[in-house]
Amino acid sequence: MAAYKEKVGELINPLLKGWKEESTLGDLVTDGMRGATGAEIGLINSGAIQDDLATGEVTLKDVFRAVPFDNNVLMIKATGAEIRESIESQLRLNYTHQVSGLSYRARDDADGNTHLIDLNVGGKPIEASRTYTVAVTDFALSRLDRLRSRKGEVKGSVRAILIAMLRKHSPLARHLEARVTIERAAQKR
Numbered sequence: 001m002a003a004y005k006e007k008v009g010e011l012i013n014p015l016l017k018g019w020k021e022e023s024t025l026g027d028l029v030t031d032g033m034r035g036a037t038g039a040e041i042g043l044i045n046s047g048a049i050q051d052d053l054a055t056g057e058v059t060l061k062d063v064f065r066a067v068p069f070d071n072n073v074l075m076i077k078a079t080g081a082e083i084r085e086s087i088e089s090q091l092r093l094n095y096t097h098q099v100s101g102l103s104y105r106a107r108d109d110a111d112g113n114t115h116l117i118d119l120n121v122g123g124k125p126i127e128a129s130r131t132y133t134v135a136v137t138d139f140a141l142s143r144l145d146r147l148r149s150r151k152g153e154v155k156g157s158v159r160a161i162l163i164a165m166l167r168k169h170s171p172l173a174r175h176l177e178a179r180v181t182i183e184r185a186a187q188k189r
Helices: 024-037 060-066 080-092 138-143 158-169
Strands: 007-011 041-045 056-059 072-079 097-100 102-108 114-121 131-137 153-157 180-183
Touching (some): 072 138, 072 158, 080 131, 131 138
Antiparallel strands (some): 007 056, 072 131
């Protein structure tokens, strides 16, 4: 149990989870996924990140609490059209992925349905017919309708990638980068 007390990093500000919005911890994890794979896009389901990381020392125990699942990171290829459809299908379920290398803006309508407005890769509009490299977790891939049949090469675990990011970049401060913007409609009364 002494290993769980091992310091793996230090935070200047807390890294927060977010299930229906972009999060600082999600940004760090997906940046790490892209870095570990060389992919253009990093994508993880928000539910893979279960807890925040507080300011100060971060231990292995903290990392296991924040990322408790044994998700592997895979490298796949997908067209812009497939990526768009995957993001749209998750938005229809009122769900948001954590992303890197990709940004999108969506808007709720009066009935509470969320519609994709803009989708960019590397700051440019996604090209429907172009093939992109995507770092995605095995679990998230199994939930993406058009992509679930893809086989990808395992590039490491989410937890190991997060630990590597913390060790490399500590002391670390992160702020939201407007990768995911959802314009919420006023609620009906």
